[in-house]
Amino acid sequence: MRLTLLDGFRGFFLLFMMIAHMNGEFHAVLGQYNHHMLGFVEDAQGFVFISGFVVALVYTKLMDRKGVAGMRTGVLKRIRTIYTYQALMIAGFAIAALALASQGFEPDVLRQYVEEPAAFTLASLLLVTGSMHMGILALYIWLMLLTPLALLAFDRGYAKWWALASAAAWLLAQSGLPDAAQLPVEAALADAGAGINIGIYFNVFGWQVIYFLGLWLGFLFARDRLDTSWMHGRAARIGFWAALAGVAAFALFDRALNLGWLEQDTRRWIWDTLDRGNMDPVYLANFALDLFVISWLVIAGPASGNRVLAAIGNGIAWVFTRRPLVFLGQHSLQVFAAHVVIVCVAMWLMQDRDIPALWDNVALLASIVPLYAVAWLHARKVAGRKAPQRAPVAGAAPVAARG
Numbered sequence: 001m002r003l004t005l006l007d008g009f010r011g012f013f014l015l016f017m018m019i020a021h022m023n024g025e026f027h028a029v030l031g032q033y034n035h036h037m038l039g040f041v042e043d044a045q046g047f048v049f050i051s052g053f054v055v056a057l058v059y060t061k062l063m064d065r066k067g068v069a070g071m072r073t074g075v076l077k078r079i080r081t082i083y084t085y086q087a088l089m090i091a092g093f094a095i096a097a098l099a100l101a102s103q104g105f106e107p108d109v110l111r112q113y114v115e116e117p118a119a120f121t122l123a124s125l126l127l128v129t130g131s132m133h134m135g136i137l138a139l140y141i142w143l144m145l146l147t148p149l150a151l152l153a154f155d156r157g158y159a160k161w162w163a164l165a166s167a168a169a170w171l172l173a174q175s176g177l178p179d180a181a182q183l184p185v186e187a188a189l190a191d192a193g194a195g196i197n198i199g200i201y202f203n204v205f206g207w208q209v210i211y212f213l214g215l216w217l218g219f220l221f222a223r224d225r226l227d228t229s230w231m232h233g234r235a236a237r238i239g240f241w242a243a244l245a246g247v248a249a250f251a252l253f254d255r256a257l258n259l260g261w262l263e264q265d266t267r268r269w270i271w272d273t274l275d276r277g278n279m280d281p282v283y284l285a286n287f288a289l290d291l292f293v294i295s296w297l298v299i300a301g302p303a304s305g306n307r308v309l310a311a312i313g314n315g316i317a318w319v320f321t322r323r324p325l326v327f328l329g330q331h332s333l334q335v336f337a338a339h340v341v342i343v344c345v346a347m348w349l350m351q352d353r354d355i356p357a358l359w360d361n362v363a364l365l366a367s368i369v370p371l372y373a374v375a376w377l378h379a380r381k382v383a384g385r386k387a388p389q390r391a392p393v394a395g396a397a398p399v400a401a402r403g
Contacts, residue, residue, distance in 0.1 A: 003057075005298070008320030010050045011328030013043040014335050015368065021133060021343045022367045025350040028360040037258075039250040040274075040286040044136060044202070045210055049291070051140060051332075052214025053221070055147060060222035063151060072148040079144045085337045086137045087125055093344065094121045100348075107348035112196060119194035128198055132347075133340050135200040142204050143211045150212060154219045166212045173206030173278045206279035210287065231300040240296040246289040250282075324372075331375040338374040342367055 016034055020043065023031030036042055055075075063071035097113035100106065109132055112120045123129040127138040153162045172178065182198040189196055220226040230236055256262050257270060274280050294316065301313025319325075328335050346367065355363070 004321045004326055005317060006050055006054060007329030008322065008325040009046060009329070010054075010332050011325035011330075011335075012320060013047040013050070014328050014332060014339065014371070015325065017043040017047070017336075018339045018343070018367060018371060019364065021339070022346060022364050025343075025346050026355075026360040026364050028364040029357070030361045031364050037251075037254065039247060039254050039290070040276075040283045041290045042276075045283070045287045047136065047332075048139070048207060049210045049214040049287075052143070052211040053218035055144070056151065056215040056218025057222045059147065060151060060155075060219050063155065064222075068148070068152060068155075071151060075144060075148050079141055082137060082141055082144070082333060085333060086127075086134070086141070089134065089337060089340060090121060090124045090130075092341075093131060105348075107344075108351055109344050109347040116194055116196050119189065120196045123196055123198070127200065129196060130200050131344070133343055135202045136336070138200045139202040139204060139207055143208055146208075147215065150215055151219060154216060159216060162212065163216075166209050169205045170209040170279065170284075173203045174281070176278075178203060178205050179278075201277050203278045206277070209279065209284065228295075228299050231296055232303065236296060236300065237304070240293065240300075243289045243292045243296075247286070247293055250286045250289070327375055327379075328371060331378045334374050334378040335371050338371055342370055 016036070019031050019034065020036060055078075059071050059075055062074045066074075093110055094113045094117060097107060097110035098117060100110075101114045106114055112131060120129065124131070124134075127141060130138055150162055153159065179199070185198050186196070189198075217226060257267055260267070262270075274282055276283055297309065297313040298316055299313075301309045302317075304310060304313075346363075
């Protein structure tokens with residue numbers, strides 16, 4: 001059930017990532033009311049954390065069966081698969097952008113492919129820049145490259161040192177030095193006649209802290225060392241109420257910024273200060289509180305003796321183990337890639353256009369359907385690939401008839 005729950009959460013994050021990105025174009029009423037209104041934790045944070053957990057679970061088991069070399073080979077194969085999807089999207093966007101521009105249609109979302117086709121496409125393939133909404137896969141690949149070293153450090157008992165390095169990297173991101181280092185590179189490229197931006201939006205130094213937290217917990221889970229019994233204690237229960245208060249405070253802060261409860265100059269200053277791309281302390285703190293609250297409700301809530309908390313905990317487990325969410329999560333790479341393509345097409349079609357409110361909502365809901373179509377097609381492909389392995393050898397006796 002726990003692994004199904006993880007896939008359900010991942011499917012939920014993919015679904016609402018799609019809704020949030022599509023609603024940037026359609027502004028549908030149905031797309032406005034969701035968990036994005038309740039703080040500074042969005043789907044990308046959850047997706048990266050769950051991905052780290054699942055990666056550790058898969059490749060720690062592989063390391064236990066085939067050793068460090070086998071684990072490393074498995075991770076590199078997965079990186080190759082992810083990079084193939086990224087590269088195909090980049091090539092497809094470059095070709096589409098140039099083809100559309102030649103016919104007088106220049107999509108804003110792909111403008112950099114038109115303005116600097118060679119430089120921007122090459123830099124995107126090198127994972128040092130990218131068009132809108134393509135940053136997560138690039139981030140994921142960079143972090144996957146470090147995964148064998150991290151799992152080896154965990155296995156050898158150096159998790160504390162890895163945690164210190166991760167914290168130092170996050171602090172480096174907050175210093176602004178990685179962003180500042182991009183400026184001379186961009187200036188040199190501009191002088192060479194290739195004026196492109198460097199960076200994938202998600203600062204690897206900042207966002208790695210969430211991924212490696214998930215990786216560490218997944219490693220413990222894979223080794224049957226993830227002890228959650230402490231969550232049933234009194235201290236954890238007090239911590240839950242404190243964390244819940246923090247979640248509520250962040251939700252109110254979010255509403256104050258978005259609904260104009262603060263004066264305009266103050267709001268502008270706060271938005272200029274917050275930096276989601278660097279995993280600003282506000283975003284990291286809100287994520288940590290949300291993670292603890294949800295974890296406590298699922299793990300300790302049902303046995304807490306509080307009927308309301310038990311119902312909420314059981315309700316979370318029920319919702320996130322429903323087949324529609326789990327199915328998306330089981331095919332996350334394919335669904336994410338489809339979401340990027342669909343959103344970019346929608347941004348091009350809606351460029352300088354507006355449609356009635358009813359059709360905004362219809363278009364938003366309709367955009368979800370292709371995600372399930374892609375997941376279904378990939379599921380059929382996987383099943384077809386496995387079918388020959390399950391087929392009985394000609395002339396062999398039926399399994400039930402043997403020994």
